[in-house]
Amino acid sequence: MSVLSDSFGIASIAITESVADRTNAISLAGELLVASGKVTPEYIDSMLEAVEKFGPYIVIAPGIALAHGKPGDSVIKTGLSLLVIQQAIEFQHLQNDPVQLVFGLAATDHESHISVMAELAEFLSDPDKVKSLLTCSESEQIRDLLR
């Protein structure tokens, strides 16, 4: 087990064929955080607000978004979720569209998740690992890759 795989709670990973739009994708990643007990539903509003206010900057690399809100009362526990979208979706990002991986992130404060982020960055720096995430058809396969 790693810090990274530990941060994905039960029911925090899902694969979907398609989503309606960017808002839908972020909401679904947020719902996975709710389902796995990391946040209350209000956190999803905070995730959507971040993108409305600051634009699609959460698309951190080609095809990868890191959707997150503000640390605060709606965060129960630091953790991650992952939505894999088989039909890539536009986030209106300048360089990194279209998006297929949407990570949801919840953090109780500005420090508690640093080690998780370090492992996530390490994982996502490896193009082969990113590619293999996209070929998974079951969430359990994704969980195995993250270990």
Place this chain on the structure above:
Amino acid sequence: MKIIAVCGMGIGTSVLLKLNAEKVLRMLDIEATVEAADMATARAASFDAQIVLTTPELVESLKGINAEIIAIDHFFDLEELNSKLSKALL
């Protein structure tokens, strides 16, 4: 030397930027502290900073800040961070 990594909320993008910038600075043998900040605190946090790292979308909102602003497109591309930081610092 102080560098600020800025994103909207100060927990996601900016933390990733901070982690990878620290890696690159070690490679370049440059001594610097890198702090993550959100948009609300970026201006105050950067008063004594030389460089602000952020994403292209946020550059416009950070204009006028008292440090050199560097926009990073691909956060996991250490090469990009390396060349942009070297250009600014070496």
